[in-house]
Amino acid sequence: MSEVVAQQAEEEEVVVDLAIADKVIDKYIDIPGNLMPVLQGVQDEYGYVPRVVAEHVAERLNVYPSQIYGVLTFYAQFHLKPRGRFIIRVCVGTACHVQGATRIVETFFDKLHIGHAETTPDLRYTFEKVACLGACGMAPLAMVNDATYGGMTVQKVDEIVTDYNQRPI
Numbered sequence: 001m002s003e004v005v006a007q008q009a010e011e012e013e014v015v016v017d018l019a020i021a022d023k024v025i026d027k028y029i030d031i032p033g034n035l036m037p038v039l040q041g042v043q044d045e046y047g048y049v050p051r052v053v054a055e056h057v058a059e060r061l062n063v064y065p066s067q068i069y070g071v072l073t074f075y076a077q078f079h080l081k082p083r084g085r086f087i088i089r090v091c092v093g094t095a096c097h098v099q100g101a102t103r104i105v106e107t108f109f110d111k112l113h114i115g116h117a118e119t120t121p122d123l124r125y126t127f128e129k130v131a132c133l134g135a136c137g138m139a140p141l142a143m144v145n146d147a148t149y150g151g152m153t154v155q156k157v158d159e160i161v162t163d164y165n166q167r168p169i
């Protein structure tokens, strides 16, 4: 199966309730410049912007799908693929790099069996390497959703993964 066909098959398996998108669209439908709030709203609801939702938004707001995809691909805040319940971010800024961030990143890769910007098949985790998180004094630094973990070690990676593996998704 080619990569494109595989990707299409994967997307077709996603069942999306468009009524959720319609609620968001209805809220902003009469407001000028509503594209960004609508896209942010649908992403908040679904956790990402499914292709079928992007096309539905285009149709309902009477804009070209290419305009929607232009916005979705320009702004890093938007995601076109499902994301994990737990977003793990490891800082690879200079201070964290000097304190061993590479080893922390590699340990997460080994434990989660995913790489940068990837999501586990069960949608538990998404992993991202990020630039300076602004807390260099705590280097090397990791975050899981809003929780911050300073002074990261291989042992702490183990503890974090064990902890979050037990949490419901």
Ligand code: FES
Pocket (backbone or CB within 6 Å): 091, 092, 093, 094, 095, 096, 097, 131, 132, 133, 134, 135, 136, 137, 139, 141
């Ligand atoms: S370099 Fe990692 S928090 Fe600043």
